[in-house]
Structures are given as C-alpha cells and as structure tokens.
Amino acid sequence: MDIYIDRDELSRGLARVQGVIERRSTHPLLSHVLLHAREGGLRLTATDTEVAFIGDLAANVSQTGQLTVEASNLFQIVRAMPEATVQLSRTANHRLQIQSGRTSFELPGFPAEEFPALPAFDQRGSVKVAERELLRLIEQTHFAVAADDIRYGLNGVHMEERVVDGEQRLRFVATDGHRLSSAETAAEGALHLTPRMLVPKKALAVMKKLLGRSDEKVELAFGEGAVRLSMPGQTFWFRLLDGEFPDYEAVVPSDNKVFALLDRNALLAALRRVSIVVSERSKAVRFAFGEDAVQIQVQQVDRADMKEDVPLELQGAPITVGFNARYLQDILTVLEGDRVRLSLAHPLAPCLVEDPDASGAFFVVMPMRLD
Amino acid sequence: MDIYIDRDELSRGLARVQGVIERRSTHPLLSHVLLHAREGGLRLTATDTEVAFIGDLAANVSQTGQLTVEASNLFQIVRAMPEATVQLSRTANHRLQIQSGRTSFELPGFPAEEFPALPAFDQRGSVKVAERELLRLIEQTHFAVAADDIRYGLNGVHMEERVVDGEQRLRFVATDGHRLSSAETAAEGALHLTPRMLVPKKALAVMKKLLGRSDEKVELAFGEGAVRLSMPGQTFWFRLLDGEFPDYEAVVPSDNKVFALLDRNALLAALRRVSIVVSERSKAVRFAFGEDAVQIQVQQVDRADMKEDVPLELQGAPITVGFNARYLQDILTVLEGDRVRLSLAHPLAPCLVEDPDASGAFFVVMPMRLD
Numbered sequence: 001m002d003i004y005i006d007r008d009e010l011s012r013g014l015a016r017v018q019g020v021i022e023r024r025s026t027h028p029l030l031s032h033v034l035l036h037a038r039e040g041g042l043r044l045t046a047t048d049t050e051v052a053f054i055g056d057l058a059a060n061v062s063q064t065g066q067l068t069v070e071a072s073n074l075f076q077i078v079r080a081m082p083e084a085t086v087q088l089s090r091t092a093n094h095r096l097q098i099q100s101g102r103t104s105f106e107l108p109g110f111p112a113e114e115f116p117a118l119p120a121f122d123q124r125g126s127v128k129v130a131e132r133e134l135l136r137l138i139e140q141t142h143f144a145v146a147a148d149d150i151r152y153g154l155n156g157v158h159m160e161e162r163v164v165d166g167e168q169r170l171r172f173v174a175t176d177g178h179r180l181s182s183a184e185t186a187a188e189g190a191l192h193l194t195p196r197m198l199v200p201k202k203a204l205a206v207m208k209k210l211l212g213r214s215d216e217k218v219e220l221a222f223g224e225g226a227v228r229l230s231m232p233g234q235t236f237w238f239r240l241l242d243g244e245f246p247d248y249e250a251v252v253p254s255d256n257k258v259f260a261l262l263d264r265n266a267l268l269a270a271l272r273r274v275s276i277v278v279s280e281r282s283k284a285v286r287f288a289f290g291e292d293a294v295q296i297q298v299q300q301v302d303r304a305d306m307k308e309d310v311p312l313e314l315q316g317a318p319i320t321v322g323f324n325a326r327y328l329q330d331i332l333t334v335l336e337g338d339r340v341r342l343s344l345a346h347p348l349a350p351c352l353v354e355d356p357d358a359s360g361a362f363f364v365v366m367p368m369r370l371d
Numbered sequence: 372m373d374i375y376i377d378r379d380e381l382s383r384g385l386a387r388v389q390g391v392i393e394r395r396s397t398h399p400l401l402s403h404v405l406l407h408a409r410e411g412g413l414r415l416t417a418t419d420t421e422v423a424f425i426g427d428l429a430a431n432v433s434q435t436g437q438l439t440v441e442a443s444n445l446f447q448i449v450r451a452m453p454e455a456t457v458q459l460s461r462t463a464n465h466r467l468q469i470q471s472g473r474t475s476f477e478l479p480g481f482p483a484e485e486f487p488a489l490p491a492f493d494q495r496g497s498v499k500v501a502e503r504e505l506l507r508l509i510e511q512t513h514f515a516v517a518a519d520d521i522r523y524g525l526n527g528v529h530m531e532e533r534v535v536d537g538e539q540r541l542r543f544v545a546t547d548g549h550r551l552s553s554a555e556t557a558a559e560g561a562l563h564l565t566p567r568m569l570v571p572k573k574a575l576a577v578m579k580k581l582l583g584r585s586d587e588k589v590e591l592a593f594g595e596g597a598v599r600l601s602m603p604g605q606t607f608w609f610r611l612l613d614g615e616f617p618d619y620e621a622v623v624p625s626d627n628k629v630f631a632l633l634d635r636n637a638l639l640a641a642l643r644r645v646s647i648v649v650s651e652r653s654k655a656v657r658f659a660f661g662e663d664a665v666q667i668q669v670q671q672v673d674r675a676d677m678k679e680d681v682p683l684e685l686q687g688a689p690i691t692v693g694f695n696a697r698y699l700q701d702i703l704t705v706l707e708g709d710r711v712r713l714s715l716a717h718p719l720a721p722c723l724v725e726d727p728d729a730s731g732a733f734f735v736v737m738p739m740r741l742d
Contacts, residue, residue, distance in 0.1 A: 073647075073648075073675060076647045077644070077647055077648075077675075080643060080644045080647060081644075082640060095676075102664075102679055102680040102681070103641070103644060103677075103678075103679040104677070104678045104679070105644075105648065105675060105676065105677045105678075106675065106676040106677070107675050108673055108674065108675070269453060270474070272451060273448070273451045273452075273474060273476075276444075276447045276448055276451060277444075277448075277476065293473075302479055303479065304444060304448075304476060304477065304478050304479070305476065305477040306474075306475070306476050306477075307474075307475045307476075308473055308474040308475070309473040310473070
C-alpha cells in the first residue's frame with residue numbers, strides 16, 4: 001500500500017469515522033479504521049458490529065493494499081500534518097507510515113483479515129429523501145428518545161409510513177413518556193417498513209454528523225432489521241432495535257380550546273434564562289397564558305426567582321399550566337420558523353407544539369402539576 | 372439600593388470577580404460578591420480571604436446601599452439579560468432584584484455586614500510597571516511553578532530586584548525542579564522586596580485575567596507578606612507564600628558550547644505533533660542537533676512512532692539530547708519573537724532557551740537520559 005492523498009480530504013473522511021468506532025470496547029479492532037487503497041481511491045471502513053460505515057476518498061494510489069490502524073490516533077495525526085498532501089504507506093509488521101513534508105509518523109496496525117465482520121444487509125425496498133429533510137427528521141426527534149429506558153420500545157426512533165393527499169411520507173416518532181416528537185417528509189420509492197423497527201441513538205448520532213443541508217436526494221434502504229443510508233461516496237448502515245413502540249396517537253391532543261401564538265426566538269430566549277435558575281429537570285415552571293403575554297415564573301425558597309413576560313396572540317380563555325421548561329426549550333431549538341403555536345385544552349392535558357407555518361412536524365409535552 | 376447599569380459593563384466587572392471567589396468553600400459568602408451602590412457608581416468586592424478584588428463600575432445610582440449575592444449566579448443572569456440596561460434593586464429579606472426589559476430575577480442575599488473581612492495591606496513601597504510587561508512576566512513564569520510540591524518554596528513565583536546598567540528591574544522566577552523560567556522588566560519606584568516572598572498560583576491566575584496588553588503603567592505595591600496591584604477602577608491584592616525559593620542561579624548554565632538557532636513557530640508546530648503520540652509526561656524525546664536540522668524522534672514499542680526534521684543554524688558540534696518535549700512546548704508558547712536559541716554544553720547538562728532578539732526572559736530545561 002502506497003498512496004498520496006489530500007490532507008483535508010482524508011481528515012474529513014476520518015472525522016466521519018470517529019462517531020462509528022467504539023473506543024471503550026474489549027475488542028481492540030473496533031477502535032480501528034480499515035484503510036483499503038484500491039484502483040481509483042482510498043476506502044475507509046469502520047464498524048462497531050451494530051453500525052458500519054464505508055467512505056470512498058479520492059487518492060493517488062501507487063500501490064494497492066489494506067491495513068487497519070487506530071482511527072482516532074490517525075485522525076489527530078493527519079489533522080496536524082504540515083503540508084497539504086499526505087503519503088500513506090505500509091511498512092514492516094503491519095505498520096502504517098504517514099508522511100508530509102519533513103514529518104513522518106508510524107502507527108502499529110493489523111492485517112485486514114483481522115478486521116471484524118460487517119453487519120449483513122439484505123435490501124427489501126428503498127426510498128429517496130432530500131438530504132436536508134432527513135437531517136431535519138433526525139434533529140426534530142432524536143432528543144425525545146428515552147435514555148436507556150426499561151421500556152425497550154422507547155429507546156429508539158419509530159419509523160412509519162403515511163399517505164397524505166396521495167403522497168407517500170416517512171414519519172419519525174420518538175417519546176420518553178414525558179414528551180413526544182413527530183416529523184415527516186416525502187419519500188419516493190418502496191418503503192418497506194414493518195412494526196418493531198426502532199432506530200437506535202448511536203445510528204441517529206452518526207447520521208446527524210454525516211448529513212448536510214443540501215437539497216440532493218439520499219437513499220434509505222430497508223432490510224431485515226436493518227437500514228442503510230447511501231450518499232455519493234458514503235454508505236452507512238445499522239441494525240434496528242426490535243422493540244414495540246407505544247400507540248402514540250392516543251396522546252396527541254385533538255380537542256384543544258386555547259391557542260397561543262408566539263415569536264419562537266423570544267420564547268426561546270426566555271426559556272434559556274429560565275434554565276439559569278432551574279437546575280433540576282423535574283421542576284415545574286409556571287406558564288400563565290394571558291390576553292397579551294405569557295408570564296413565565298419560577299419561585300424557589302431560599303434560591304433564585306425568575307419572572308418574564310413574553311408577548312403572544314391568544315385564542316380562547318387564559319390558562320395557567322406547569323411545564324418542564326427544558327422540554328419546551330428542546331422543541332423550540334429544532335423548529336425552523338419564526339413563530340410557534342401552543343395548543344392547550346386544560347391545565348393537566350398534553351400540550352401540542354407546532355410551527356403554524358410548516359406542517360412537517362409536531363410535538364407534545366405533558367404538563368406538570370404546579371405546587 | 373437601586374441602580375441602573377450598562378449590562379455589558381456589569382458583565383465584564385462580574386467576569387473579573389469569577390476567578391477570585393471560592394466556589395467550594397464551607398463558608399457560603401466566599402462565593403458571593405459584595406455589591407455596594409455608592410455616589411457615582413457600583414463597587415464590586417470579592418475575596419477568598421487570601422486574595423481580594425475591588426472593582427468600580429459606572430452606574431446611575433438612585434439609591435445607595437449594599438448587599439451580597441452569589442457571584443456566578445449573578446454573572447450568568449446579567450449576561451443573559453435581554454436589554455442593554457439592567458436595574459439592580461434591593462427587595463425584602465436581603466434579596467436582589469435584577470430587571471431588564473420584561474425579565475426580572477431575584478437572588479437571595481446577605482447583608483453587607485456578614486461579608487468576610489478583607490486581607491489587610493500595609494504598603495511599604497511601590498513601583499510602576501507597564502501593564503503588558505507585567506502580563507508577560509506572569510505568562511512567561513506561571514507554568515513552571517510546581518503543582519503542590521512538598522518543597523514549599525517551589526509553589527509560587529519568586530520576585531527579586533535586579534539592577535542592569537543602572538536601571539531597576541523586577542524579576543519573576545519559577546521552577547519545579549525540572550525546568551526554570553525567569554522574566555524581568557523595568558520597574559520605576561521603590562521596590563520593597565525581602566526574601567521568602569512567593570506569589571501563589573491563584574494570584575497569578577487572577578492577574579493573568581485582569582491584565583491587558585496596553586502600554587499604560589500599573590502600580591505594584593509591596594507590604595508585609597502581601598502585594599497589591601492597582602489599575603484604574605480595579606484593585607487586587609493577595610497574601611504571599613512564605614517559602615524559601617532555591618538558589619536558582621546555580622542551575623543556569625554559563626559554559627555552553629553548542630548553539631542552535633531555530634524558527635520558533637516551526638519548532639512549536641513540530642512539538643505539537645510530538646504531543647499527539649507522547650502521552651506520558653515522563654517520556655524522553657530524542658533531539659539530535661545536526662548541521663542543518665534537529666531531528667526530533669519518538670520511538671515506542673507497539674505504539675506510534677514519530678520523526679521530524681526542523682531546520683536550524685548550528686554553532687558548535689552536533690549533539691543528541693533527550694527532553695520532555697512538553698517543557699520545550701510550554702516555553703515556545705510564551706516566547707514572542709520569531710526565533711529561538713537553544714544553548715547546550717553536553718547531553719546531560721541543563722539547556723538554556725532564549726529569544727535571541729529579546730533579553731527580558733530566559734528558560735532552563737533539564738535534559739533526560741535517553742534509553
């Protein structure tokens with residue numbers, strides 16, 4: 001193996017690999033990246049046996065060959081190289097030499113045969129989705145996934161097919177029992193979804209890093225308990241969690257009587273100020289929705305108090321509700337429009353949060369009892 | 372107490388206080404700042420009883436008064452305020468109300484009488500030093516102070532008076548036994564230095580934040596076991612450590628025979644690359660000074676190797692020496708010129724590091740035995 005490659009191209013490729021590798025595994029090769037110099041370029045492969053990534057980079061290959069080395073070490077070294085071109089070559093004892101200008105590193109490696117097997121994937125169907133839309137689906141749902149919940153079905157994002165006005169749509173839904181996120185977008189092709197297909201947190205985190213905000217289409221393919229994302233030069237696939245997602249439609253309120261329309265950024269700024277004084281997640285913050293403003297209020301014995309009025313347009317009668325302010329903050333952060341609408345029925349009913357100017361997502365927050 | 376004050380002015384004032392307060396103390400008021408609204412402005416006072424800070428800020432005072440509140444809480448709140456002006460007023464039960472636009476916070480406080488006593492200071496003499504020069508003295512020495520060494524005399528920066536060509540100079544010296552830093556500058560006035568006056572790490576850290584890079588003069592005053600720094604609107608004073616600094620002049624080499632002149636940034640970049648593969652502080656890195664270049668080399672069994680040539684101009688015979696590369700990196704980071712000179716006698720003799728174009732500082736690094 002002997003190649004010349006652009007330092008920044010290699011650095012970007014290795015950055016994508018960092019989320020895939022498993023640093024704290026008993027199997028040392030799960031923290032490695034497999035380098036494969038082939039006709040036409042360098043292929044990077046990484047896996048933790050649950051998820052796998054293949055990235056193809058342009059490179060000037062004088063001699064083909066394969067080798068694995070520790071991925072985070074290689075990434076740090078490549079980034080720090082003095083010149084724009086880096087030479088990678090294999091030396092004795094499966095060592096990788098990395099050269100640039102008058103600098104030379106050598107990393108211990110393993111032969112490619114010892115690299116762990118990649119998870120299998122047998123395609124049943126696939127759809128095309130706009131790259132920026134798939135990123136939005138992930139950003140708008142991932143934070144509501146439960147953190148290691150004993151209810152196994154809450155530990156990933158549930159995927160389902162919807163048909164709206166004859167258009168096929170892919171919906172992502174997540175909930176931890178306290179709040180729920182749902183986001184959907186148009187998907188062209190054969191969606192092959194069955195129940196009990198949950199996208200795990202790690203796969204969501206990797207895809208969040210891989211995806212950009214272009215309007216280009218990417219391919220999502222569905223297999224037996226697995227999903228594969230394909231983009232030019234990059235393929236990422238992962239095993240799904242086999243858990244039963246709850247019947248979430250029951251908690252989405254449909255009989256709301258009070259509708260509050262607010263400036264999203266003004267409300268978000270107020271919620272960030274709330275978070276300065278509210279440290280515990282379980283603290284109910286008082287939201288008094290009035291004719292012209294919502295008064296947000298935190299009162300704490302022997303600790304900091306806080307009060308802020310955020311202007312609103314109200315439809316329906318004034319109402320006072322307790323919320324975990326952090327849950328509202330999470331939602332407002334991933335909405336994209338200038339305005340936000342909160343729809344309420346009574347102080348202990350779930351609250352629906354939406355962008356009144358976009359129909360691709362909705363959120364539900366359970367209220368909290370005020371003392 | 373009732374005042375209006377510019378949010379950013381108050382925020383900057385509170386930022387200065389953050390390094391002074393003691394967050395993890397059993398005495399709750401050591402994490403507080405004393406706010407004193409007086410004719411003409413707001414005075415901030417903070418102390419951990421070893422160091423103390425007073426800062427005066429411009430403010431529109433409608434009602435004078437005093438109060439203490441938790442300093443880091445207040446800082447976070449003020450920074451997040453929505454409008455450019457903030458109103459501070461005292462409410463019932465020694466609470467402080469902070470208002471801006473439609474936002475209002477209240478923090479629990481204590482009456483000023485409960486604020487801890489400030490360390491005493493009786494001035495014996497004082498000098499004027501350029502602000503940027505005092506900052507340089509601190510930056511070029513603080514990192515060589517020992518970290519909680521059992522040799523008490525190494526736990527701070529030693530100060531001494533020097534006279535060079537009839538000019539009075541203030542010198543700072545620090546060592547941890549492995550490397551030594553010395554930096555000095557012109558000081559006008561009455562230096563009142565006695566032995567056993569060591570500036571502790573915390574005072575160095577606070578001054579590093581308070582001082583800027585202006586050419587204006589600041590005042591350093593010397594008292595019995597204490598030093599006070601005065602700048603317009605700010606006073607900071609601290610107790611000195613009463614420890615015996617070693618006779619350091621003995622380790623400064625004067626019989627060097629080999630002189631290597633290098634580009635500071637090129638050597639620094641190489642040392643940063645060395646640090647990627649050398650994790651242990653105790654690892655000796657091989658520096659082979661040759662006719663045209665120093666070859667820096669790290670060899671490690673079953674781990675990463677590294678080799679880099681950095682061009683130099685050599686006077687004297689080639690020589691190979693082992694160094695803790697991190698120590699050289701620390702020094703090059705705080706030098707200001709384009710070039711650096713390393714002066715050596717033999718492989719186990721201390722190495723002198725200097726800027727060949729500036730005489731205000733020198734550094735000594737002890738070599739390490741190569742395997």
